[in-house]
Amino acid sequence: MTSMSMPRSMWTVDSRTIVYAAIGAALYGVLVGLFKIPVPGTTAVDARPAFALVPFFGFAFGPVVGLFTGLVGNMIGDQISGWGALTSYNWSIANGVVGLLAGLAPAYLGSMMSGSLGRRAAAGAVGGAIAVVIGFLVVFSDMIKDQMDFNAVLTTEYIPVVIGDLIVTIILVPVLVYAWEPVKERLGR
Amino acid sequence: MNFAPRYLGRGSWLARRDPRVLVIAVVCFVLAAIQVWDLRIMLILDLIAFAYYRTARIPFRQVRRQWMLAILFVSLLVFANGIIASGRIQRLPEGVEPHIYGYIPLLGTPVSAESLTFALVQFLRFLSLIAVGFPIAFAIAPDVFGVTFARLGVPYRFAYAIDLTWRFIPSLAEDFRSTIDAQRVRGMDFTGQSRNPVARVRRQIPVLVPTIVNAIAGAEDTIDAMDLRGFGTGERTWFQDLVLDRTDKLVLIGFGSLLVVATIGGLVTSSSVLWVPDAILPR
Structure with missing residues (x-):
């Protein structure tokens, strides 16, 4: 007897998607406020190592998991810190869009995804970096929501957050891909 | 480091509400508050927000750190926006020129009655949003989050x-x-x-x-x-049944009305433009 399994669509929402999404959001919510590493020469740039969870979960488990990890994880982190889940809802949406775009990496980084583990790790970093640069454009909605000045959003919000998150994405996402892929093989996933 | 969701508002008037009320109230309040730039109305919104927050009876000692961090962050955000915007002020009534007190040394950023009022409204808005949002984390029983969002659609x-x-x-x-x-x-x-x-x-x-x-x-x-257990094969049922009582409905009507009034007020009155108290205008 032979068994056949249907290829799993990246938009499938099953028990696996739900559990990975919940774990990603819980980890991000817990860890995001813990580590903040100031970037020298800047006034408001912090690298947040836990942010790497968002592009990694998107890249490893698909856009739905990435979206949930970024969106809900950021809301939970904000709520735990006292900022309020909805006070900066557009930032949570931005985090969600980063996870979503990282999860779409297989669609625009096709050749890198099918290569060796090293190439897939590099694809994680490239996909994550693209997602960070595009996803955080959502924070310009502060110009409407809080009537902030364009230059203020650009220099105190967008550029600092993109620099900090690019640093952690480029360093940590490949490491996480390297660590996760063998475990994934061992689990038969 | 205590990350366990702390049910600090247990037994309070707000914790006895249907948890959907707490979520919908925040959504209505956020959408209402972001439309308001009149300082007088923003002060009223702050009063409503803190009155609502008090009904959750969250012990201040337990959340002091969160409040301090939130206030520090809001202050930095408002201050940075004021500095970097270089005196440009959004939501000024048409034809009104800023009444300038002076300029920040080195940066040359003008400080005016309007820029200070703008910063104050931003600050008060963030405080009100935080006050209304706090009870979601501390006055909803951790075991009803799932059913709450399921019943919200x-x-x-x-x-x-x-x-x-x-x-x-x-x-x-x-x-x-x-x-x-x-x-x-x-x-x-x-x-x-x-x-x-x-x-x-x-x-x-x-x-x-x-x-x-x-x-x-x-x-x-x-x-x-x-x-x-067959997750995903059919619609899930939940242990808890949520029912809106009369008080829940009144609270929802109150916050819904707040949103409607803020929206209509923004269209037909000056609530969505900056109001500067005469007392702070330079003579």
Whole structure:
């Protein structure tokens, strides 16, 4: 007897998607406020190592998991810190869009995804970096929501957050891909 | 580090409300508050927000740190916006020129009655949003998050994911603590103060990677349990049944009315433009 399994669509929402999404959001919510590493020469740039969870979960488990990890994880982190889940809802949406775009990496980084583990790790970093640069454009909605000045959003919000998150994405996402892929093989996933 | 959702408002008037009320109230309040730029109305919104917050009876000692951090962050944000906007003020009534007190040395940013009022309204708005948002974390029983969002129309799979997220937080936080302790026992030094951010990010790898990979690998048991119970094969039922009582409905009507009034007021009155008190205008 032979068994056949249907290829799993990246938009499938099953028990696996739900559990990975919940774990990603819980980890991000817990860890995001813990580590903040100031970037020298800047006034408001912090690298947040836990942010790497968002592009990694998107890249490893698909856009739905990435979206949930970024969106809900950021809301939970904000709520735990006292900022309020909805006070900066557009930032949570931005985090969600980063996870979503990282999860779409297989669609625009096709050749890198099918290569060796090293190439897939590099694809994680490239996909994550693209997602960070595009996803955080959502924070310009502060110009409407809080009537902030364009230059203020650009220099105190967008550029600092993109620099900090690019640093952690480029360093940590490949490491996480390297660590996760063998475990994934061992689990038969 | 205590990450377990703390049900600090247990037994309070707000905690006895249907949890959907707390979520809808925040949504209505946020949408109403972001339309208001009149300082007088913003003060009224702050009064409403803090009156609402008080009904959750959250002990201040338990959340003092969160309040301090939030106020510090809001202050920085408002101050930075004021400096970098270089005196440009949004939401000024047509034809009104800023009444300038003076200029910030070196930066040359003008400080005017209008820019100070604008910053004050921003500050008060953030405070009101935080006050209204706090009870979601501290006055909703942790075991009803899933059913709350399901009954609000979130697809049940995602409502369940939100429920799972809250449940995972304490155990994942504990795993994280154990990983730190284990790495310390192995001689890891987390106190090194290199200024190089790349080196400092890399120093977190021995803690972050095992915590994350163990959490994902450990998820298999949960996935198997859900599969064995047929998760996803049909609509899920929930243990708790949520019913809006008369008070819940009145609270919802109140916050809904606030949103409607703020929206209509923004269109037909001057509530959505800056109002500057005469008393602070330079003579």
